[in-house]
Amino acid sequence: EVQLVESGGGLVQPGGSLRLSCAVSGFTFSSYWMHWVRQAPGKGLVWVSRINSDGGTTNYADSVKGRFTISRDNAKNTLYLQMNSLRAEDTAVYYCARGQGFAFWGQGTLVTVSS
């Protein structure tokens, strides 16, 4: 059974940092691009970032470029999102998803940026 389980969300002050993790099982993690997608409360989906199968290529939405870093550890079957200089507008549920068809999504982890 394929599972993607996000963790690391929580309450953080503006300007702070958080690292999200996405633990994957049930498929060959090292063969797939992976994505982070977020959704602010009551709003639509927003693509955040993606990373290729070996971690050598990363891309970001303009809104997070220079503040967020996507990475992966294929030995640990885990995807990461390091989020720095957080702003109130980064408040959202963050989902990880498997690329190449987006067949599988996690259930999301909530990040709240507030003082």
Next chain:
Amino acid sequence: QAVVTQEPSLTVSPGGTVTLTCGSSTGDVTSGHYPYWFQQKPGQAPKTLIYDTSNKHSWTPARFSGSLLGGKAALTLSGAQPEDEADYYCFLFYSTASASVFGGGTTLTVL
């Protein structure tokens, strides 16, 4: 960054047909944008219905189909069911920017 546009809301009668569209601020949507369509119901993670314009996953009901129509990506629902009431998002890849963008979503009501 490009803007992807969708109808904010649509209504379809049970058993009826409706087409949702997805346009791009940069021009025509083509197969090179690898259009995706996602369905999201309240409190749930998104579910992928269509990828690469018209490909379906094993769980995609046959009543959903994807296409390119008049310079836009399109999702057609033929024979709407009450359970199809949901938010639908399209998603496009922009190779020149190496970035992807979601549309604002369409709230589909089956009434």
